[in-house]
Amino acid sequence: MQAYSSARDEFEGMAPVMLDANENSLGSVGPDNFSRYPDPHQRAIKADLATLKGVSPDQIFLGNGSDEAIDLLVRLTCTPGQDSIAICPPTYGMYEVAANLNDVRIERLPLTPDFQLPANAPAILAASQAKLVFLCSPNNPTGNLLAQEAIETILANFRGLVIVDEAYADFADAPSWITRLAEFPRLVVMQTFSKAWGLAGLRLGVAYASPALIGYLNKIKPPYNISAATQQHALAALANAPQxxxxxxxxxxxxxxxxxxxxxxxxxxxxxxxxxxxxxxxxxxxxxxxxxxxxxxxxxxxxxxxxxxxxxxxxxxxxxxxxxxxxxxxxxxxxxxxxxx
Known part of the structure; x- marks a missing residue:
């Protein structure tokens, strides 16, 4: 697939006269000027996040909330009407919604009464044909971290992508799975600015993965998926990260x-x-x-x-x-x- 080539892909930055993207050269209706298209690759945010998280910018995907990354991961890996994903209920409902929207089957591995992965989960997933497994940790709606050892075993044996959703990780006293990306090439870690950062209204989610996988997500995402306003506020928040x-x-x-x-x-x-x-x-x-x-x-x-x-x-x-x-x-x-x- 050839990705759409936007005006801001063909010319980066600003010039004294910008007449390439059919923007309104007179400015914007309203008090703020948003007449120019935003950076389609959100380079400034990725540079700051890379420093904060200890990764490289090409390991970062930014989406319109984590929901965009969830949907794109399903579309990237699954053939409609043929493939499946695995989830561990009770868990975040958007995994199932994304599967249903894309005509993808759902394999369910219910959590134990104390909301941990069942002991046979790694073996079941190792034999599964599912393309993705979503592991929410800390889990929503239960609030608990999933056991590290169980996730490690799944990462070592599952043949598809392992998505660890860390929307609430900033509240947990445990290292992020971002620190294990080099160790597990099929690991994807999702985080968000909606919870601890208090920016739910901006709709900014993050996926961390190998540069190759991030490259595929960038190819299939909408060209300007993160607005200029969202990018500005996210950069301001990152500048105030010590808070x-x-x-x-x-x-x-x-x-x-x-x-x-x-x-x-x-x-x-x-x-x-x-x-x-x-x-x-x-x-x-x-x-x-x-x-x-x-x-x-x-x-x-x-x-x-x-x-x-x-x-x-x-x-x-x-x-x-x-x-x-x-x-x-x-x-x-x-x-x-x-x-x-």
Whole structure:
């Protein structure tokens, strides 16, 4: 396949007179000028990220959220109506959506009751014809890291690409799988600016992989998939990267406080261990009714009770200190109205 050659591929940078891309030479409607197409290869962001993460720029793909990278990886490797991917439910729902959109079958390897990979997962995957396996770690919606040894065994034996989705890795006390890219050529690590960086509204996801694989993703992506506004704000965030540990520490302190308070509520049955900025909580009372009661009080959480292994569970994002207090008070009030027998 020949990739589309955009005007900004044929001429990099700026010149005194730019008349090659049929842009509006008079500027933009509105207060900010975005009349010029953005860098289609996001070179400045990749240079800063490469320094921050200890990789080379040609190992980085930037997408319109991680969802774009998920979709492109499925399209790159799978023949519609013929191939399959593997997922480990309960997990992030976009893997299945991308497979369905591309007419790709799904092989499911359910996690154990403590939300770890089953002991036979490496053997099952070694015999599988799936082109990709998605491993979300820390996992969404459960919050826990998957065991390193299990992922290593899969990487050593699975014949397809192993995608480790680290959307919440900035909250975990474990090294990123980015540090193992040279060791495992079929490893792809996904991260995002939406969580710890607090830039969900920008829609900027990152995939780290071998230069050859990144080259294929760049060939099939839309030419200008990351807007100029997103690139500008991402560069500003990277320039302020030293603020990230402080925000992380505050959120983790909030998670610890929230967990301690929730354990004291009679309606709470179990709080699952979390390496992310949320807690999966199983309730002794009806979880959907509890979700509705919170919503009626202006507090929105995520109802996960229909997900495999998550019966009776709500996913609670760690909020500000004031929001955490409001959540606990509301749950205490709901519990007093629905006492546990």
């Amino acid at each position: 990230l540990p402080e925000m992380r520490a505050e959120l983790l302190q909030g998670r610890e406080w929230l967990g301690a308070q929730l354990t004291q509520l009679p309606i709470v049955e179990h709080i699952f261990p979390s390496d992310a900025n949320f807690l999966l909580v199983r309730f002794r009372v009806d979880a959907t009714a509890t979700y509705d009661a919170l919503s009626s009080r202006g507090i929105v959480v995520r109802n996960r009770t229909s997900q495999p292994g998550c019966a009776g569970c709500l996913r609670l994002t760690v909020g500000t200190a004031a929001e955490n207090v409001q959540l606990v008070q509301a749950l205490a009030e709901i519990g007093s109205q629905n006492p546990v027998a």
